[in-house]
Amino acid sequence: MADAITFEIFRTAEDGRTRFDRFPVPREGPVTVLDGLAWIQRTLDPTLAFRYACRVGMCGTCALVIDGREGWACRTRLRDLDRPVIRIEPLRHFPIVRDLAVDMAPFFERYMAAGGAFVPRSEASMPAAPVPAAERKEIDPFVECISCGMCYSACRMVALSPPFLGPAALNRAFTLARDGRDALGPARVTALLGEEALWRCHFHFACVEVCPKHIDPAQAIQRLRQEAVGRALGMAPTSPPAALPARRGFLIGAGAAVALLAAGAWMFFRQTSASPGWSEAIDLPPIRPGAPVAVQYAVLADGERISRRAFLVTDERGQVVALSGRCTHQGCPVFWKAATQTFLCPCHGGIYDRSGKVLSGPPPRPLVRLETRIDGGRLRLRGEEG
């Protein structure tokens, strides 16, 4: 590893133009990216602007985009960055004040738009309200948010649709919607049903991946959606203990769907086992050697009169044979194509030669040869199942 690492830093100028400045930072001395930025400001360029406060991974003020990924400068160690050059940019989707410093105001406006403020119940008279353990257990993983803005910066849906409230604000809304001491209750979820709130999230999980506090904002959005859908369907809100019915409902639905599919498949593949006998007699059409002649005939199967199509062709020995007009793949009607001297099935492209042999395509077997019988100068056919 080289003894210096180059910081390529996003800079702004008074005229609104932007550029990247490169600064070599020694690997001896500065430990974190934040140390490196401070070192640059002290020794190379005092005009470099960046934000930080606690320096110890608590406040989230130093959030930046480091090599395209959100991270906090004070918790990103230089020794973990084994690249010669690292690019440092301000958070995305925030107005830039200068260089790496961004304006957080629009971010918190979205908090308010998502109903981010606690509204106490009026009947709360006790100085301290006891909270059910189950409720806290559900909310606690989501309350650790430090409003650093990394999730909002990482969210591609914010990029595609700027009015989208974003992960942090919706995560906050979830913690309040599930808080029994809050007066708004279901109204919070209803208020978030708009296009730019719950339904704009497409679950890229960028927020989950960048959150420095390991919160799952996407999970919060998911729970709010489940509650919203539950209410729309007239069901009680689904908190995790009560989420089981929803899941059971899903399992029942999935089971029913599978059963339905299986029944459909059985109906589809079921072949009528009753083997029909000889067909009704038909007039013998004029046979021309070389060109198959299509004939229409009828059989009785299970008391039903079924109309069928067959082709009469002359084989190599001059014998007339009858070929079923149904493709052996899925039973579509085949037709004779004189130009290529082949039978063609339009459904999946099965091709047969004049004798019914498969030349190409999905058919598993040659066309079925039917038994023929001349009965009083008229033709009867037999042999096709189903």
Added chain:
Amino acid sequence: MPEGRPSMEALKRSLDSPRAWEAAPAGLWAWVLQRVSAVLVVVLVGVHLWMPWSRPLRLTLLATVILHAVLGIRVIILDFARSVRIQKVLLVVLVGLGAVLLALLAYILP
């Protein structure tokens, strides 16, 4: 310019810029692939009706449908999952299962 006023537009991460794709999360790929495969299925079905005998075309259509289907199943599972942390593993497992299914069907189907 008054001091402290935002001096310029926020950096965007619009999907048409190549920079949007650096450090792209797995879920973004799943999302984009599902949209792309949806459009592809519509196009390929049309072409398939037109030239149904082409086996490579049939297999491409099958692969696209399977990809679209497993990504859809992933979304449904995540809708009901207790934790979304499974999303990456789920993506790999489902796409893997889809690949196995595709290989199987390609072997069976003519």
